[in-house]
Amino acid sequence: MVATDKQHKWPAVLPYDKQAVPVPGTKRPGQSAHYRNGIWGLVDEHTPGSFVTLDQVWFEGLKNGGNADFLGWRKVISKSPLKFAPIYSWISYAEADKRRQYIGSALHTLFQQGKVGGGELETVGIWAQNRPEWQLVDLACQSYNKVSVSLYDTLGKDSVEYIINHSNLSVVLTSADHVSTLLKLAPKIPSLKLIVSFDELPDQANTAFKEWAQTQGIQFQTLQEFETFGKANLFPSIPATPNAVASICYTSGTTNTPKGVVLLHKTLALAAQNGLYGLDSFPDNGTLLSYLPLAHIYERIVELVTIAVSGRIGYFTGDPLRLLEDAQILKPHFFPSVPRVLNRVYQAAMIGGNVPGLKGNLFRKAVAVKLENLRTTGATYHAFWDRLVFRKIQAALGGQVKMIISGSAPLSSDIMDFLKIAFGGEVVEGYGLTETSATTTKSWPNDPSSSGTTGPPGPVNEVKVIDVPAMSYTAEDKPHPRGELCIRGGNVFTHYYKDEKNTKASIDDEGWFHTGDVAEIDAAGRVKIIDRVKNIMKLAQGEYVALERIENTYSALPISAQFFVHGDGLQSYLVAVLVPNPDVFAGIVTSVTGKQVTPTDVAGLSAAAQDPKVVQHSLAILTKEAVRQGLKGFEMVKRLHISLSPFTVEENTLTPTFKLRRKDAYNKFKAEIDALYALGEPSSSRSTKL
Structure with missing residues (x-):
């Protein structure tokens, strides 16, 4: 153990x-x-031996981790074409502890000097994909009385602007690809005073960013420069207290503006403590693969649990x-x-x-x-x-x-x-x-x-x-x-x-x-x-349907890569958009049409998606599963549109945690959905047998 x-x-x-x-x-x-x-x-929090602050979690991991591997990543060995090393590189718990102190000292010094800050809380933004630096900054915040505010790596500029202003962020540590976005937003985010790039940059790019930032009244540094500053102004860790705010985590928002969930040290520490009950399967020096967004609370908690037992975290x-x-x-x-x-x-x-x-x-x-x-x-x-x-x-x-x-x-x-x-x-x-x-x-x-x-x-x-x-x-x-x-x-x-x-x-x-x-x-x-409770709607005949539950039923089928169910209160039946799994869909198309179509034949699959016979056969597969799962007649999808254009975070039809944004998903396929309803109510006598 x-x-x-x-x-x-x-x-x-x-x-x-x-x-x-x-x-x-x-x-x-x-x-x-x-x-x-x-x-x-x-x-x-009163249970003897329980974690009640996040710095307790860190120091427990550090105590048993020492010089053992902690944070791992695959180095980029070629940018054109993009190629990664066939092994993981690691920093140890001891090395991470030094860098945590450098980053924390730099933040603390700048807030003390008034060069950043000015809001109700001393908030620090983190905007990047999962990587060791993300965790190092969060650890620094936890042990230097700062409040981390996570930004989803895939957030659009409107959400970024809203969260920066709402949480009064004056400093954002980020990957190089987001620096220009922040600088372009500068006139709309007046609280921002400092941008720190996780990535080292060529001298010319570094100089250009510094000059551009200066014109906006913002400082720009690389993380290496930031840590050097912290090392020169080293300050001891600030012990956390259970009721201190540790983080504001913004919900991904399937319908409305993101809400800022305020999480205290004891809130997150007890969640990590919860994960240590019944953790028998995790071996000594066990390894976690980190790929779920660190900006989302789920991944942060499993990493806290891993830290508590001095495990290794390898980033995708x-x-x-x-x-x-x-x-x-x-x-x-x-x-x-x-x-x-x-x-x-x-x-x-x-x-x-x-x-x-x-x-x-x-x-x-x-x-x-x-x-x-x-x-x-x-x-x-x-x-x-x-x-x-x-x-x-x-x-x-x-x-x-x-x-x-x-x-x-x-x-x-x-x-x-x-x-x-x-x-x-x-x-x-x-x-x-x-x-x-x-x-x-x-x-x-x-x-x-x-x-x-x-x-x-x-x-x-x-x-x-x-x-x-x-x-x-x-x-x-x-x-x-x-x-x-x-x-x-x-x-x-x-x-x-x-x-x-x-x-x-x-x-x-x-x-x-x-x-x-x-x-x-x-x-x-x-x-x-x-x-x-909220995602229900009433069909024209007065029946209530839970759209998410119905989507989950259909999504489990191998044919389905993504599935969106839509209901209209003026209509008596449901329609849906299916984004098929190409491997499965190719077999169905070949079987129905008699023409060999491969999973990589995008043109062939796209054409088949419009074939009424293929659509009807696919709907029959879905209906068979709906019957097996016990859906009621009015809960079953009656008309179907098949598309090879998936819902994505980038186009705003998915949240960063891959949940459907219903309004945006509908707008994407509004013409096709309206066309399905224009066909009129399907005949109840139509066979759905395979």
Whole structure:
């Protein structure tokens, strides 16, 4: 095990039937009882030995890490063409500690001298893709009483402008590619006084940026210059206090302006502490692959947990197309992920294994045997089938993965079960929000029936559900209580920055955060997210539909790379836009048209997407799954548009965490969606059989 006394191992026998237990006397009309973790109860800032500040997390990691590897990256060895080193380079915990002090001292000195600052809080902006410097700056902020404000690397200039002004950022540390954007925005962001580039620049470019910045009343430095200044003005770390603000994390905003979630030191530290309960699968000197956006709270918490146990953090190259290459070089043990990525892993495995002949027969036999074992005993390892069949799938992520956690959106139970048997380690699903420091519930390892749930509340949380009369969900529902999920605990945010209205709408007088998600709490105390309070709409005949839940059902199919469901209150049925998986779609097109089309034949696939026979066959595949998953008739998509133009962050149809921006997604395909409705209501007699 990793050497930290903050860690808590699973008991020898897990009480799968009592993963969370109701607190006696807490059941009231209109709400369920309060549920707490069935093993560890409720942990808070007063629990002996718990982290209550982020600098405690760092010094614990440093104490046991010393000269061991800490932050890793692949160096660029050629820019044209772009090529990365076939190995990871590393800095140690001790080296990172020196650089943390240099950066922190530079920041502290500049704020003390009045060269930066001027706002209510001493805020520091970080704008870059995941890289060692991102973590170093955050560590400096944590231990020098500064408030980090993360900017998504893919944010557009409007959001950047809003967040800089809203949080009164006077200094932003960023990658070189964002410097010109900041300087162009300078007249609209008067608080900005200093830009620090993570990247070293040629002398000519460095001089040009300094001169341009000077014309805007802004200083420009490289990080190397900044650290040199800090080293010359070295100042001891400033001990943090539990109630000090550590970070303002802006929600990615699927509909409205981003909200600034204020997170205290104890809020984030307790979330990290929560991750140390049941962390048995993480080995000594274990390695995390960092590719989920560090600007998002999910990745920050898993990195804090890794730091607490003196683990290694290896950063991906920044190119999603190189992610598997990065994994195969790094060979991580810990792979936090999201359904968007795990769906692709599943689809690739199914395409590669489910083939004719002996190979396909062996694959199907292996899947059947391991699924039977999983669903009866919870076992995910099989000596014979893992070595013969699943070793190749495991090798895609480096061959050493021990832990996979899926979060940010629901993952279908079938895909979750397959990932468990394919990787043979701890594959679990969690639930959390920015407002809860990415921490609330997590399923337990080797639980035979956990797929489809997000598990019980962690030790730092208690949860309950309250009635949602408009949607007919109540705490008295049988067999299990259902309603809006509410969360309370030391990891829950205090308020939205400069936004009293939304704060009051989200946190009640008893400290419960109302999530807007509808959940069911089963007999074992596990939480299952079943609906969304806000993302519902009423069809013309009066039926309510939950668009996100329906999208999740269809998105699990191999044919689907992306799926957008649209409803119109003046219409009685739903329509959808399918962005197909080219590997699967090519096979369908070939089968339906009789013409050989390959996954790389973009012109052929685009033409086929307009073929009514191909569209109808694809809709039939989707309808078959909808029936299997128990969707009601009015919840099923009745008309379909297929497009090879994906939803992207760059065009603003996806948030930086890859959630659909519904209004922008609709506007992208408005003409096609309107055309589907112009066809009139589909005939109920039309066959959807394959």
